[in-house]
Every structure is written in structure tokens, then in C-alpha cells.
């Protein structure tokens with residue numbers, strides 16, 4: 034399928050200061066993309082560049098093959114057929130819910146406008162609140178109205194800037210799943226900016242990691258999690274620690290956790306040095322056993338679905354293991370550390 038949005042070598046700047054540069058990615062119709070990155074890395078700047086609120090300093094943005102932005106040419110935001118949802122909802126406080134939703138529909142006939150507002154209220158599950166004002170709504174309800182307003186003008190692309198960050202954890206999860214369903218139902222594409230990895234995984238089909246003003250990697254959440262192209266990306270999409278290793282052969286590596294055996298060749302040869310990135314879910318405490326590193330249990334946190342252990346290896350290093358099984362180890366117990374890495378993440382030393 035051809036791309037709906039295509040971004041090529043994009044750069045955005047404020048005055049002389051370049052904020053993001055050399056960003057390229059593409060999104061297909063019906064696809065939800067997330068831009069994930071730490072605070073200040075330029076996510077909002079990039080999104081505003083896509084929307085046309087900020088000029089871009091280099092590169093090209095195309096929608097369905099048509100150039101909408103380059104360093105010398107820019108289609109105004111209202112002509113781009115993009116809808117925008119802001120972090121702080123940005124509802125008009127003096128307008129009711131229905132008038133907020135109808136705001137961008139001035140060119141439509143009154144009856145048509147009414148029909149769209151009603152269908153949008155159904156879509157975001159607020160059919161009974163049309164007469165209320167923003168200050169009479171919860172944060173989650175305000176965000177639903179903002180979404181309804183953005184979708185009312187039938188955009189081809191929805192842009193969302195940290196849409197759930199003002200909501201509590203429960204609401205954030207619930208609404209991100211619901212928003213995903215709504216976007217899919219409408220069969221439009223979306224770019225969602227967030228600094229929350231869990232939220233990004235829940236909502237996105239494709240994910241870009243933005244750091245230091247550059248797009249570090251672009252791919253499915255699974256690809257970024259299992260095949261990160263750098264340590265920075267690996268750490269950004271989940272917890273883990275780096276372990277130095279010496280290859281004994283193509284499939285086994287000597288590390289401080291013992292000799293680790295892998296089902297597939299690692300792409301390294303005997304005596305090569307490498308770094309293995311191992312996630313807490315790949316480690317678990319077991320009874321002290323030969324061939325495994327020995328550790329003392331420092332802490333045990335039962336989290337419901339899993340238990341998190343902090344284990345101090347005898348060489349002094351503290352490692353974290355997260356196990357789903359309910360084990361009986363307690364603080365002070367002596368254990369060994371079992372490693373079961375199904376998809377090794379390896380970086381050259």
C-alpha cells in the first residue's frame with residue numbers, strides 16, 4: 034500500500050537552533066504511529082511541523098504523494114486535512130460540548146452539522162453530555178470531546194500531542210485502548226506523541242524513537258523491543274542491563290552470569306568480545322546450582338502479575354529479575370541466577 038504521510042529528511046528549527054534533523058518515515062492509511070522520546074527531544078516541534086503550525090527548515094512532507102511542506106513551500110494547516118488533539122485538550126471554555134465539536138464545520142449546512150456532531154458524540158461515547166461546558170467535564174471526558182472535534186472535519190491524518198498525560202494511570206490505559214479502536218474504526222492514520230513507553234506500545238502499529246533531535250529507530254514495537262539498533266533504544270523501550278561476554282563458540286558466551294547457551298548462532302565467533310542486553314524477565318532466581326552465578330536476595334516486591342527480585346551477585350553487581358511464577362525466596366536467601374534469553378540482543382564490544 035502506498036504511503037499516506039511521507040516525511041523525508043525533515044529538519045525543524047527555532048531561529049538558528051535546529052531542534053530535529055534528518056527525520057524520515059512513512060505512514061500508511063489506517064496505521065497508527067507513535068513518536069516516543071524523552072522530554073525536550075523535539076516531539077512537539079516535529080508534530081507542529083507536520084501540522085503546518087511551524088515552518089520546517091529542510092526536507093519534504095508529502096500527503097498522499099502531494100508535497101504539503103518543504104523549506105520553500107507550505108500548505109496552510111487548515112488545508113492539510115489533519116486533525117490535532119493537544120495535551121491540554123484546548124477546548125473553547127465558553128462553548129458547549131456540541132459547539133466545540135461543531136467548531137470546524139462552519140461551511141456545512143446546519144442539519145449536516147448536527148448529524149456529524151451526534152455521530153461524533155456516539156463515537157466517543159458521550160451522547161448525553163452535548164449541552165455541558167468543558168469545566169463540567171472530567172479530564173477523560175474533555176479529551177474525548179477534543180478527539181470528537183478533531184475527527185468531526187473528517188481528517189485523513191490525526192495528530193495527537195501527549196493526549197493522555199493529564200489523566201491518571203487507569204484512565205490513561207483505558208482511553209488509549211479506546212482511542213486506538215476509534216482511529217481504526219474511522220480508518221484514518223494517526224501520529225501520536227508520547228514519552229510513555231507503555232502507552233506507545235498499547236496504541237501504535239509503528240513506533241519511532243526520537244532522541245537528541247534524531248529519529249533513532251523506526252519499526253513495530255516488537256522490532257524495537259527485540260531488535261533495538263542501539264543501547265539507547267533498547268533502554269528506552271524496556272528495562273535491561275548490559276553484560277560483557279566472551280564468545281566460546283557461535284552459540285555460547287561466557288558472562289558473569291555463567292556460560293549462556295543460545296539456540297541460534299549469535300553472529301560472533303570464538304574469542305570475540307560482545308555485550309549482551311538482558312531484560313529482567315529473562316532472569317530468575319533458582320536454588321544454588323553449579324554453572325550459574327550465585328547471589329543474595331536483596332528485595333522481593335510482589336506486584337500481582339509478577340514478582341520483582343533484586344539480586345546481589347557475589348561479585349557485587351545488583352541485577353533485577355522479574356518472574357511470573359510465585360517463588361518462595363525472601364530477603365537474605367542465597368540463590369543462583371538462571372538466564373533464559375529467547376531472543377538475544379547483542380551489541381559489539
Ligand SMILES: Nc1ncnc2c1ncn2[C@@H]1O[C@H](COP(=O)(O)OP(=O)(O)OP(=O)(O)O)[C@@H](O)[C@H]1O
Pocket residue numbers: 047052070071072073074075076077078079228
Ligand atoms: N517556541 C520555541 N522557541 C524556541 N525554542 C523552543 C520553542 N518551543 C520549544 N523549544 C525548544 O525546543 C526543544 C524541543 O521542545 P519540544 O517541545 O519539541 O520537545 P518535546 O519532546 O515535545 O518535550 P516534552 O515531552 O517535554 O513536551 C526544547 O529544547 C525547547 O526548549
